[in-house]
Amino acid sequence: MSDCLFCKIAAGELPSKKVYEDEYVYAFEDINPVTPIHILFIPKEHISGASEITSENSAVVSKIYEAIAKVAKEKGLDKSGFRVVSNCGADAGQTVFHLHFHLLGGTKLNWP
Ligand code: 5GP
Ligand code: ZN
Numbered sequence: 001m002s003d004c005l006f007c008k009i010a011a012g013e014l015p016s017k018k019v020y021e022d023e024y025v026y027a028f029e030d031i032n033p034v035t036p037i038h039i040l041f042i043p044k045e046h047i048s049g050a051s052e053i054t055s056e057n058s059a060v061v062s063k064i065y066e067a068i069a070k071v072a073k074e075k076g077l078d079k080s081g082f083r084v085v086s087n088c089g090a091d092a093g094q095t096v097f098h099l100h101f102h103l104l105g106g107t108k109l110n111w112p
Contacts, residue, residue: 001046001098004046005096005098006040006042006096006098006100007046007098009028010026010042010044011044016028016029017029020041020067020070020071022063022067023044024043024045024059024060024063024064025041025043025044025060025063025064025067026042026044027039027040027042027067027071030102034104035104035105035106035107035109036106037075037082037103037104037105037106038103038104039102040102040103041067041068041071041100041101041103042098043057043063043099046098047060047098047099048097049088049089049094049097049098050086050088050099051088051089052099053099064101065084068101071103072103075105075106077103077105077106080105080106081105081109082103082105083102083103083104083105083109084102085101085102085104086099086101086102
């Protein structure tokens with residue numbers, strides 16, 4: 001999508017600190033981290049949010065979780081623990097309308 005921030009980041013048209021990339025998935029450091037490790041995982045294909053996942057596009061979600069597991073291990077988070085969050089819509093505070101999963105870790109997390 002031409003005016004989407006995360007589409008531009010995935011395409012390399014805007015700078016980011018890349019952590020992981022494959023054919024379907026791009027991962028990069030959040031610009032405003034809320035935990036010592038805060039990485040965003042996005043599909044390269046534009047999907048506006050979790051409410052727009054369908055049987056046609058859902059395969060990328062498992063690709064994203066495979067990437068999350070790989071990066072979590074690389075960062076040692078499989079030992080310490082981590083959280084994966086996807087905010088969807090106004091009540092959740094979604095601010096970028098391209099599906100993304102926050103990988104949060106490196107500290108003890110409170111809930112909610
Ligand atoms: P949301 O609030 O939609 O769940 O999360 C959007 C996330 O994207 C926020 O954590 C925010 O800090 C991050 N973000 C927004 N703009 C940029 C950007 O230009 N670059 C990077 N790396 N992260 C961004
Ligand atoms: Zn997009």
